[in-house]
Amino acid sequence: MHAFNRREFLRLASIAAAAAALPRTVGAAPTVAARVVVVGGGFGGASVAKYLRIWGADQVRVTLVEPSSSHVACILSNLVVTGALSMDRITLGYSALKKRGVIVEQAAVTAINYGGSTGSVSLSNGKKLAYDHLVLAPGIDFVPPPNDPQDWDPEITPHAWKAGLQTLMLKQQLAGMRNGDTFVLTVPKSPYRCPPGPYERACVVADYLKRKQRSLAKVVVLDANAGIQAEPLAFEQAFNSIYRGMIEYIPNATVSSVNSQARTIVTSAGTWSNVRVLNYIPNQRAAAIGPENGGNRGLPHLNAQGFVPVDALSYAVSGHPNVHVIGDACAVPASEGKGVPKSGHMANAEAKVCADAILRALKGEAPDSNVATGSACFSPITAKTASWLSGNFNYGDIYDAAGKVKGKGMHRVDLDEAPKINGDNYEDMFTWAEGLFADSFV
Amino acid sequence: MSFKAISRQLMLPFALLLTATPGAHAAPPAGRLLASQCAQCHGSNGNGPGFDEIAGKSASELRKDLLEMKRRPVEGIMDRQARGYTDAQIKLIADYLAAYTRGGDN
Numbered sequence: 001m002h003a004f005n006r007r008e009f010l011r012l013a014s015i016a017a018a019a020a021a022l023p024r025t026v027g028a029a030p031t032v033a034a035r036v037v038v039v040g041g042g043f044g045g046a047s048v049a050k051y052l053r054i055w056g057a058d059q060v061r062v063t064l065v066e067p068s069s070s071h072v073a074c075i076l077s078n079l080v081v082t083g084a085l086s087m088d089r090i091t092l093g094y095s096a097l098k099k100r101g102v103i104v105e106q107a108a109v110t111a112i113n114y115g116g117s118t119g120s121v122s123l124s125n126g127k128k129l130a131y132d133h134l135v136l137a138p139g140i141d142f143v144p145p146p147n148d149p150q151d152w153d154p155e156i157t158p159h160a161w162k163a164g165l166q167t168l169m170l171k172q173q174l175a176g177m178r179n180g181d182t183f184v185l186t187v188p189k190s191p192y193r194c195p196p197g198p199y200e201r202a203c204v205v206a207d208y209l210k211r212k213q214r215s216l217a218k219v220v221v222l223d224a225n226a227g228i229q230a231e232p233l234a235f236e237q238a239f240n241s242i243y244r245g246m247i248e249y250i251p252n253a254t255v256s257s258v259n260s261q262a263r264t265i266v267t268s269a270g271t272w273s274n275v276r277v278l279n280y281i282p283n284q285r286a287a288a289i290g291p292e293n294g295g296n297r298g299l300p301h302l303n304a305q306g307f308v309p310v311d312a313l314s315y316a317v318s319g320h321p322n323v324h325v326i327g328d329a330c331a332v333p334a335s336e337g338k339g340v341p342k343s344g345h346m347a348n349a350e351a352k353v354c355a356d357a358i359l360r361a362l363k364g365e366a367p368d369s370n371v372a373t374g375s376a377c378f379s380p381i382t383a384k385t386a387s388w389l390s391g392n393f394n395y396g397d398i399y400d401a402a403g404k405v406k407g408k409g410m411h412r413v414d415l416d417e418a419p420k421i422n423g424d425n426y427e428d429m430f431t432w433a434e435g436l437f438a439d440s441f442v
Numbered sequence: 443m444s445f446k447a448i449s450r451q452l453m454l455p456f457a458l459l460l461t462a463t464p465g466a467h468a469a470p471p472a473g474r475l476l477a478s479q480c481a482q483c484h485g486s487n488g489n490g491p492g493f494d495e496i497a498g499k500s501a502s503e504l505r506k507d508l509l510e511m512k513r514r515p516v517e518g519i520m521d522r523q524a525r526g527y528t529d530a531q532i533k534l535i536a537d538y539l540a541a542y543t544r545g546g547d548n
Contacts, residue, residue: 050486051478054486055470055474345482348482349479349482352475352478352479353475356470356474356475356478359470360470365469368470368475370475370476370531370534371475371476372476372479372526372527372531373479374479374523374526376482376483376519376522376523388519390519390522390523390526391526392522392523392525392526392527393526394526394527394528394531413525413526414522414525414526416516416522418519419516419517428493428519431483431491431492431493432483432492432493434491434492435482435483435484435485435490435491435492435493436482436483436492438485438486438490438491438492439481439482439485439486439492440482442486
């Protein structure tokens, strides 16, 4: 053993003192923990907070900012609408994250200073959090219909596309339907949260009505897109065979106005007036951070569709290397027509890539470029059967519509749906959800 | 107390710092980020909650299973997911899971 000089001694003493003061943290960096602020407590925000603590331990002080005391998952929420599941099955709290050392601030963001090394987040509880890295995972906001937007009121005609009270309102309205009534549902223009979700909802609503002996009721699906956006084989089979005569599918239906009081919707494919349930799911964009009227709605940048373009390896925003956006709010560079889907599973996948990149950046390292993300989900088709959808992305060249390389990003290497709708898939759906809930929130 | 005596007392925590956990400047183990994408369905430690346990298996077994799923006709969702990774990525994932997960370690 060699003798220590004074400088080495002081360095070692400070390490030992830190280790002694914090018995759990043996092995922690002898430096001040980096401050990471995460805004939004959905699947992306919870997962990034969790994995920063698992991988970064006491190198990072992680604060999660979320106004609600728990997150209500959109995943499985269509089964709450039909009464198959209760709300507590999809309500996810933050106690496990707190046990992992995540500081949870139950507050809203009032302003963000994107000031590089001096950036900070101001909260509704008066606190101001300085950050070394900021992760925004705010989810989505809805774009009001273009004409007479003041006539649209989601408290009367629920979207139920953010789960919670909206889910229960739609459940109540569905339960009030009589035989011969009409349920109108819209599919937003892509990209939107959960591509198979609206079609899945049409199926489980039709199934519910059938089981309640209201087979003369109708479900009208007004799709803003030219065709079914996910699991076309399963949903075509559902619409054309399983629910033939009950579900009417209408593509290319662009919504121009919605009158919630009159439960009337005007689209390019026709007008539906005074329907029993109007489940208008509006077009979507990244959720505003702080005041709605701020520039870019409080976000550092927006693309033409209202989402935040990010780097595919770090999820950093151009010009802001320490500001990251993950989940539904971000736009990941991808090959034309092969976009990265907005889903809880994908938000979890992106959170891990982002957490790893932040921890490397704190050591002065470049992000890992051997990166894969994916999404897997199960869609109930009836009360006993389901389909699934699987998509995988790998970092590398991405292509334009003509097949020419246009840059680097997450190229979709595989996408397909279940070969069959069946009962095994329905059982697997709960295993999948339980796993994803735990990996994100526990 | 001399420097030497103090430094000897410091050796125990210092030794722990070197061996107990990767230090602040150690690069993350290869395959960790790729393997973390298994956790959504197999648990953060590879043994649930979720589908089949992937913790505590040998690298060769994991690799063989993944390559088989990648190449056989698609039946279950994992046959598709395996197609999302290159053979080299599958090796990294299998090596990482074998080295860093333990069966029953939830």
